Amino acid sequence: QKEVEQNSGPLSVPEGAIASLNCTYSDRGSQSFFWYRQYSGKSPELIMSIYSNGDKEDGRFTAQLNKASQYVSLLIRDSQPSDSATYLCAVNTGTASKLTFGTGTRLQVTL
Amino acid sequence: EAQVTQNPRYLITVTGKKLTVTCSQNMNHEYMSWYRQDPGLGLRQIYYSMNVEVTDKGDVPEGYKVSRKEKRNFPLILESPSPNQTSLYFCASSSLLPSPLHFGNGTRLTVT
Numbered sequence: 001q002k003e004v005e006q007n008s009g010p011l012s013v014p015e016g017a018i019a020s021l022n023c024t025y026s027d028r029g030s031q032s033f034f035w036y037r038q039y040s041g042k043s044p045e046l047i048m049s050i051y052s053n054g055d056k057e058d059g060r061f062t063a064q065l066n067k068a069s070q071y072v073s074l075l076i077r078d079s080q081p082s083d084s085a086t087y088l089c090a091v092n093t094g095t096a097s098k099l100t101f102g103t104g105t106r107l108q109v110t111l
Numbered sequence: 112e113a114q115v116t117q118n119p120r121y122l123i124t125v126t127g128k129k130l131t132v133t134c135s136q137n138m139n140h141e142y143m144s145w146y147r148q149d150p151g152l153g154l155r156q157i158y159y160s161m162n163v164e165v166t167d168k169g170d171v172p173e174g175y176k177v178s179r180k181e182k183r184n185f186p187l188i189l190e191s192p193s194p195n196q197t198s199l200y201f202c203a204s205s206s207l208l209p210s211p212l213h214f215g216n217g218t219r220l221t222v223t
Contacts, residue, residue, distance in 0.1 A: 008151075031209065032209030034211055034212075041199075041217075041219075042216075042217070043201055043214040043215060043216050043217050044154070044201070044212075044214050045214070046211045046212075046213075049209075049211055051209070088153070088154065090212075092209045098156070099144075099156075099209075099212060100156075101146075101153050101154040101155075102153060103151065103152065103153035104153060
């Protein structure tokens with residue numbers, strides 16, 4: 001079982017819709033969770049971080065964490081074509097050295 | 112401007128010819144790390160450093176070396192590159208996890 005799993009996609013949503021991206025992780029001791037956005041050929045950039053159960057909202061983005069079920073999700077409201085990218089889920093198990101990334105979900109926002 | 116700077120951005124080399132990819136950050140971060148990214152495999156950690164003179168292996172360290180003589184610099188060395196090291200490489204830094212990582216712009220390496 002991979003430590004951090006994401007559906008590779010592509011996930012296709014129409015402009016203006018809500019995009020829902022999911023990530024599951026295997027280590028119950030994981031404490032910190034991050035979503036990065038990566039455009040093709042570019043470096044990952046941080047979208048959201050979340051550390052406790054529940055929802056965290058930042059503009060059009062909402063991160064949701066459920067430690068009991070070991071999943072974290074990212075919702076993007078009012079999706080725009082510029083949101084088309086690969087979204088990487090990253091999980092820190094609590095050690096100071098390890099941030100494990102999923103393989104990413106490719107999102108396509110269609111006109 | 113706070114940033115992580117990698118050089119070069121693109122590099123084509125031949126098997127066995129030693130190369131160094133430089134990485135420098137201006138944020139006074141303790142933690143620095145190298146990742147490689149390959150299609151279908153995601154970002155995999157090569158080496159990381161918690162502070163000056165402290166380095167350790169990540170998930171895929173074979174064929175790579177690093178050093179951390181100064182806080183700001185964390186070069187990646189390939190002593191004898193092979194074609195299976197053709198990849199997109201990222202350097203990243205943070206003020207110790209779980210703080211978010213800041214990534215450099217990447218180095219696309221091709222080994223023929």
